[in-house]
Amino acid sequence: MRISVPDLIFGFSRALDMVKPQLAGHHLGVAWIASELGQALSLPRTVRAQLFTAAMLHDAGAIPLKVSADDLLFERNTWLHTRAGWALLSRCAFLRPAASFVLFHHTPWSRLRDSGEALLPANLIHLADRAELFLRGGALLDASALESLLARHAGGKFHPDGVEALRALCARRGGRLALPSAQEMKHDLQTDCAQPDLDxxxxxxxxxxxxxxxxxxxxxxxxxxxxxxxxxxxxxxxxxxxxxxxxxxxxxxxxxxxxxxxxxxxxxxxxxxxxxxxxxxxxxxxxxxxxxxxxxxxxxxxxxxxxxxxxxxxxxxxxxxxxxxxxxxxxxxxxxxxxxxxxxxxxxxxxxxxxxxxxxxxxxxxxxxxxxxxxxxxxxxxxxxxxxxxxxxxxxxxxxxxxxxxxxxxxxxxxxxxxxxxxAFSACFNPPPPHPPTDSASGR
Ligand SMILES: [Fe+2]
Ligand SMILES: [Fe+2]
Ligand SMILES: [Fe+2]
CATH class of the missing domain: 1.10.3210.10 (Hypothetical protein af1432)
Structure with a gap:
């Protein structure tokens, strides 16, 4: 029994999207933009795979805490769903790098700078998240729309290289960036984010x-x-x-x-x-x-x-x-x-x-x-x-x-x-890995 990770994540992220129909397709769109930015910045393949996973699941923490779609749209109380998302994903050992990207996916770059480039993928998800919300419903990101989007989020919010990569992505697409169809985005992501099957x-x-x-x-x-x-x-x-x-x-x-x-x-x-x-x-x-x-x-x-x-x-x-x-x-x-x-x-x-x-x-x-x-x-x-x-x-x-x-x-x-x-989180949330029960499990 070996399962392809992207296939599984596509299915699970559709499940997340069902909770907030207003944001249907959000995770896929964010993952596609973040992946394009990651490629443009030549992030290593393993980091791009973690970036893909984190972007596809980045708002998972909004579900248990009943964070509203408006809170996600307008970046209100962001510590709630980022922390819950981190706590959930970090229960899985192989998802821990992606979990830290989820934790910081609304933190301004000015506060992440000290991490060196380690948390750059978190900031790319932040930028992709804002761009995807702009592009929803068939909107186009042309040069002036891009500049007004960036101006709205000025003040050291995004890594300058991420911003440049987004400008270059717009330019490469004839100066007008639109979200491709879900099918095209999945195809691009599957090509870029191939990773070993899950055992x-x-x-x-x-x-x-x-x-x-x-x-x-x-x-x-x-x-x-x-x-x-x-x-x-x-x-x-x-x-x-x-x-x-x-x-x-x-x-x-x-x-x-x-x-x-x-x-x-x-x-x-x-x-x-x-x-x-x-x-x-x-x-x-x-x-x-x-x-x-x-x-x-x-x-x-x-x-x-x-x-x-x-x-x-x-x-x-x-x-x-x-x-x-x-x-x-x-x-x-x-x-x-x-x-x-x-x-x-x-x-x-x-x-x-x-x-x-x-x-x-x-x-x-x-x-x-x-x-x-x-x-x-x-x-x-x-x-x-x-x-x-x-x-x-x-x-x-x-x-x-x-x-x-x-x-x-x-x-x-x-x-x-x-x-x-x-x-601080690790100290209070350090779970043992889950296992199927054994006959001797007493449940006490
Ligand atoms: Fe049931
Ligand atoms: Fe978010
Ligand atoms: Fe989001």
Whole structure:
């Protein structure tokens, strides 16, 4: 299982864009401009790859902190989303260089100068961010528009070489810079930012990052993905051992990653629905159901991720064909997606929500039994869950407790508007890398 990094990042950045439809395509446009500037300044290839990653994910921190689109447009309270973005990305060891670019992507160059050129890419993202917002909706950056944009942001905000590179980019394009089509930008970026494929050891932390962003959409869902991924992983392992006597470790790892990504489509659901305390009405439920279809489409066209995409996105399908998004039935549903369905329902029943406590194990198993009787879920998977219920529930509860601590920690890091200082952040946010659960995980 090896996945192309740009392919994965394109999919994930589309997911980020779904949260703020007013800014759709923003990450791609910023990455394209920043990459053009990076090439013009002859930044080394490895730095350009980090610049691409940081630019494609630079506003990720705006999601958990509910930073508004206007705050991003007008650069208000920028320390909030830059710090949250840094805290999220730096959980992944191989994303740490990109994380520091995210942290400083609104800091004026006059305050970054002491870093030498190390933080130049952060400042290129800043410049590209302002240029992209100007160019949105088909605007053109000609010589006079460029000068007025730069005048608006005078006072040592941008590195002079970055400004010169932007002028040269305009000149190269006949004096009038416009954003190319999304397809053209992706093509250019794929050509410039080729990097080694992700192996499974890096894929898990990377997908874990997106599971955090999905969970952190709302305090209501802050631990759900962690619970489903861990439950599905251990349920799959116990089920395969019980029914075939062996487990394919690669398949088991894919089930874990599918659990991490199963609800990524929730980034496309209005936050008010995710946080509604009472029952959803008919229209609201129809909107909520679309998250499964979004999960399916966001992870489309990523070679190597085909199984993970299906196993995750089909978690609301039902054996009797009455589920969604595709209405598949019986033999059309692969076993890992049936396991995902049971893990998702089990986690939802057991977890605490702000408006209700989690259920007892006995009550949750009763409800699942009724669902099996009605042809919704796989009886053999439920039998495995029932036989190992205490053990599986301990793993689920432990994963959700750890997820709750991560959520609280992110808010603590972002609570005080102090000057950005990477060392101070590292001291309080130094997480262990995520792993699929083992059978011995007690969850304590
Ligand atoms: Fe930003
Ligand atoms: Fe931005
Ligand atoms: Fe779901």
């Amino acid at each position: 499974p050891d890096h894929l898990i932390p990377f997908c874990f990052l997106f599971s955090l962003i999905t969970d952190f959409l709302s305090p209501f869902t802050a631990t759900h993905t962690a619970g489903v991924a861990h439950t599905a992983c251990i349920l799959h392992r116990r089920h395969m051992l019980g029914t075939t006597g062996s487990v394919d470790p690669e398949e088991n790892r894919k089930v874990f990653v599918a659990g991490l990504l199963h609800d990524i489509g929730k980034l496309g659901v209005p936050r008010a629905l995710l946080e509604k305390e009472g029952p959803l009405d008919h229209d609201e439920f129809a909107q909520m159901k679309r998250h499964a279809e979004f999960s399916l489409s966001l992870l489309d066209n990523i070679p190597g991720l085909e199984d993970i995409r299906l196993w995750g996105a089909l978690h609301h399908e039902r054996l009797n064909g009455r589920g969604y998004p595709l209405g598949l039935a019986g033999g059309q549903l692969p076993l890992p997606s049936r396991i995902m369905a049971v893990a998702d329902i089990f986690t939802a029943l057991m977890e605490d929500r702000p408006y209700r406590k989690g259920m007892s194990l006995a009550r949750a198993l009763d409800i699942l039994q009724t669902m099996e009787d009605n042809g919704h879920i796989d009886g053999t998977v439920l039998a495995t869950l029932r036989a190992e219920a205490e053990r599986i529930n301990r793993v689920r509860a432990g994963a959700q407790r750890r997820a709750r601590r991560r959520f609280d920690e992110l808010y603590r890091i972002c609570a005080e508007p102090v000057e950005s200082d990477v060392r």
